[in-house]
Amino acid sequence: MTKHMVAGVVLAMGLLMTSMATASESSQVAVPERMEQTNQIAKTEADSKEATIATGVELTDSQQRMLEKYYQILPELKKLTLQFVGNSETDSIWIWHFYQELPPGSSGIDAASARLTFAANSDELCTFDMSIPEWATEKLPSQELAKQQAAQFIKRVLGDKADLYQMNEQLGYSGSSSSDSEGKEIRWSARTISFDYLVNGIPFLNQALRVDVDAAGHITGYYRQKMDNLDTGVFPDPAKAISQQEATDIFNQMIQMKLNYIQCQPLQFGMRGESRETRPVLMYAPVHASSIDALSGEPIQEMGNLASQSERVQLIGAGKQLLAQTKEEAAKVLVEEFKMDMGTMAFNHIHEHKDTFQGATKYKDFSWSTANEPEDGNNIKYVHLQTVADSGEVLRLSVQDHSKAVKEERVSKELIRQRALQFIQRYLAAGSTEMDLVSYDFDTIAWFDPKRKNKEELPEPVSHFSFYPLYQGIPVSDGGYFVSINNLTGEVVGYAKGGLDPSVRLPDKQGIVTAEVAKAEYLKTHPLALTYFWPEWLGQRAPAPYLVYMPKPQAGVTYIDALTGQSVVIGYGDSD
Template identity: 25%
Template sequence: MKQMMRSTAMLLAAATILSGVQGRSIAASPETLAQVTGTFESYASYDLPTSAVKVVATLEKFIPRLKALTVRTVDQSDDGKSVYLTMEDPKNPESYASLEFDLGTGLLMGYQVPIQEAASGKRETYEFIQQRVDQLVMEIYGSEKRKMIGEPHYYSDEQDEQDEQDDPIDSEFTFHVSTEVFYPYLVNGLDLEGTDYGLLIQTEADGDIISISLNIPNLQGTNVPDPKGVLKQDVIKKQYFTPSSFDLGYFREGYAGTPELLYVLRSLPVFDATTGKAIDSMNGAVIEDNRRNSVNNKKITLTPQARPLIVNNELDASKILFTMFGVDTKEDYARYYKHEYRDELEYHWSNEFPNFGSSGVSVNPTTGQLISAGVVTQSPEIPVNLTRDEALKKAISFLEPYALTTSATMRVEIDERVRPIQLTNWMKEVEKKEKGDDKDLEQIYNFTFYELHNNVPVFNHYYNVNVNGASGKVEHFRTSLPMKEIALPDVKLAATEQQASEFFIKNVPLRLSYRWPTYYGVKGPELKLVYTLDDSKGWPYVDALSGTLKWDE
C-alpha cells in the first residue's frame, strides 16, 4: 500500500539550445573534442571546461549510443554561467542529446535525450536501476560531490506523450513507464526537503538514462539554523502521536492482503523542530493542529438514489459530464483524447490558453463503471464564496443521486484547502508585492464520505466530492464503489487509541530535516528545521484486533 509516487514533468535541461544557436560543430570523441576546441581561438569563451570533457567521455562509456551523435555544438548562456553541448546524429535529426555544464566548474547540471530514444520495451527491477544510477552518480560527480546529496528516493512515474502531428481534436497518446531517482541536497548533513534542490535522474523502465538535473540552492543571505538547537524527538513525538492522531477503520484489503481493522495515522503534520509547533508544510506558518476536530468529521444521513454510473463509450462520458457539471463537450472544447493507464480508461476534453478548461471521465476498462469525473474551469469574475456548511449541502445534493443504498449512513471528513494562517513579517511583505494566482486563493472544500460497518468507517468504501467555494460548483467526483461484498471482522478491539499512541511514541522514529518556506513563489529568509514521520523502515500501523504495531514495507 505504501507508494512512492511523485508527480513530475519532463526535465528540459537544455532543450532550447537546439534552435537559433550560433555555435560550432565539434568532433565526437573527447580526444578530438579537446583538439578541435583548441583550434577555435576566436571562440575560446565557448570551450567546454576540461572537467566537462571528462564527463562527456564518462557518459559515452556509460551510454554507448551517444557515440553515434557525432555532430556536436557548443554554446554559452546569456549570463555567462553555463555552457551547453548539443550532440546530434547526422543521419537522424530526431536523435540528439542536450547537456548543460557549469562554466566555472565543469559540473554537469543537465542532460536529456528524447524519450523515444530509450524505449526498448524491457522493464528492469528497482535493484538494477538503483545500482546503475548509483554507479553513474559516482563516475560523473565523484565521491566528494556525492557528499553534497543524500540518500536516493525512488519513484515510479507514468507519462503520456501526445503526437503533435495528429489532429488536435482527436489526438493519440503514447504511454510509458519510467523511474525517477532523487538525491536531496544536504544542508549540515540533513536533507533539504519539500524542494527540487538536489540531483534528479530519470530512467526508462529498462534502466536507460533519459535525463539528469542538478539543482543547487543559493543560500547566501539565508539564515540556516543549527541542528544542535532542536527539541528532542521524544518531546515532539508526544505531540505528533496523540490519541487524536489515529483513525480506527476497516480496510477491505489491508496491509496483509485480507480484511483488517486498523489504527492508522489520519494525517502527516510537520512540526517546527525548534518551537514544537505544527506548521504549514509549504510556507512554514504556524497552523492549528486540529486533526480530529468534530467540525471536520461528521456522521450524516443520505437519501441514496443509486443511479447507475456506467460509461461504455465517448457519448456516455459526454452525457455524464453534462449531467454532473453542465458542460457540453462538443461546444465547450476543441481537443479530445482517450487512453488507458493504471487500470483506468480515460475520456478527456480540453481547450488551451486563453480559453483554458478541461473535463474528463475515468472508468473501469472492463466493466465501464465510473471511477472519477471532473472539470477544470477559469476563476469566476464574481465569486459566490460558499461557507463550509453551504459547500457540504452542495456536496450532499450532488452525491445523493449516485450513492448506493448501502450508503444511507456515512461519515464525512471535511478538508479545507485554504486555511487561515499566521502571517510572518516576510510573508506580509510578499503579500504587498505579489498578487499571486487567483485560482490558488480559491477555497476548495474536499469532502470524503465513508460507508460505515458496525459504526466504523470502511476506508476502501468512499465517495470524494470537491466543491469550489468561489464558483459554488462541484468540480470533481471520485468513488471506489460499488465493490463486491465481503465479510468484515467484528469490532473486538485488543488496543485503544491511547495504546496505539503509546506504541508509536515508543517505536516509531521521526525524521529531522530542513524545509525552505515559500509564499507566493518567494523563498523565505531562513530555513526551518522540521520533524516529520520517518517511513524509511516502512509504513507503521496498529492492528486493532491483535493489538500489535506492524510495518508495511
C-alpha cells in the same frame, strides 16, 4: 507515439516524506571495481562511435565543453543525434534534446531519446531522462546496485560538491511506457535513489537530488530540487534545539491513530498496468502528525496548506448511475449531471488504458478544452472524464477552469458543503446510509501575500469533500466518494466514484489492539529526526527556515495492522 509516466508510491508522497535520513546515518557508498570495469567497457564502446550533431544546431565553446563532459558521464548519448539546443527564458534553463536516427518507415517507438536541462550559463545539470528501447524491462535493480550506481553518477556530475549530499535510505521507483498507433508498447522501470542536501549536518527538505537506475545499472533519470539564493547563515542553530526525547513526548501527546479498512491493499506494488495480489486489511494510520518546531516545541502547521475536519453524516442515496460509452454520451453526462456549458468546449481525444497498479480493467479517458484557445494561455478550461471501457460507468471527473480565477466574490462555505451533499446523494446506492465526511479547505498562510501575484497566477479556490462508507463503524478508505466544489461558482469540478466491493470480506474488528499500542509501534518505527524546512508557495518564501522534528519514514510504504499491532512494509515487484 505516446509516452506515459508513472511515479512510485513513495515518490508520489513527494520529497517531504523522502528526505528524512539524519546526519548520524550518513550513507557513504563505495563503488566496486567490477562496476567501474563494466562502465569502462560501455564507455569504450560508445567512444568508438562518432557523436552526431544535427544540421543547424550550433554550440558555443562552453556548450561544446558541456557536451564533451556529459558524453563521458553518459556515453550512450554519443549513439544519439543532438537535435535541439535552446533556452527557456521563464525557467532560466538550457534544454538539450537527443534522438536516434531511424531508417525510413520505422516506428517512432523504436527510437531512443534523451533530454537534458542545465542551469543557464553553467554546466549544472537540472534534469535528465533517457529512453532506450533495448533497456526496456519491468524488473528493478537490487538495492545495492541502485545505490552504488546512483552514488557514482552523483560524484561524476557534482565532483566534490557531492560531499554536500547524503544518500537517503528510503527507496522509491519510477516507470514509463511508450506506445504507438499500432498498439505496440514498451515499458521501462527503475529504482529511485534520493540524496539530501545537508546544512549543519542536517537534511534540508527543499534541496535534494533523485537518480533513477534500471535493472542493468543504467542511469535513466535525474532530478535536482534546488532553492536559489540560499543563505545557510539564516538557518536555526541545531545546538539550541530541544532533545529528541522532549520532542517525542510532545509528539506522543499530539498524534492520534485512526482505524481504517482497506478493501484491496496490495501485498507489493507493481509497475503500470501490472496486476498485483491484494488483501483486505484493518489498519491504524496517524492523523494530525504535524512536525514540531525544534526550538520552541510547538507544532508546525505550514508543511501544507490544507485544513481538514471529520464528521459523521446521514445520507439518503438515490441510486442513480452515470454511464457514457461514446464522446457524445460523455458530453451529455457533463451537461445534464454536472451542469456544464459544453458549447465553448472542443473535444480533444479518447485515451484507452489499464489501471496503474491493478491491470485487469480497461478505462477510457475523455478530454475537452476551450475552443479557440487564447494565445496568452489564460481563461482556458480543461475537462477530463474517466469511464470503465466495457460498461461505460463514469468513475472520475476533473475540471481546471482558469477563466473564473479573477472573480472576487465567493460562495459561502455552508452552501458549498450543501452542494456537495446534494450532489453525492444522487449517485450513492439507494437507501439511507451513514458515512464519514472529511472536508478539506485551504488554510490562510500567514506569510503569503496574494497582492504580489496576478490573480491569474493564483490557484482556483476549491473545497474538497471525501465521503467514506462505514463497516462496523469504521471508514473504508478505498471505498470513498470524492467531490470538489469551486468556491467562486459553486460548480462541481471534481468527482470520483467509490463504494464497497461485495466480493471482499473485511476483517472483523473484534480483538484489535488499542490505539495506544498502535501509537507506540508507530513512534518505534518512525523515530523523530531533525530536519530543515523552508515553506514556499507560488514563488513566495517564508521569512526564515524552520528546524523541525519529523517522523522518519521506513524504506517503503508501511501501515500498522490493527489485529497484530505490528508494522507491515509494502515492497515493490522484483524487490530484494
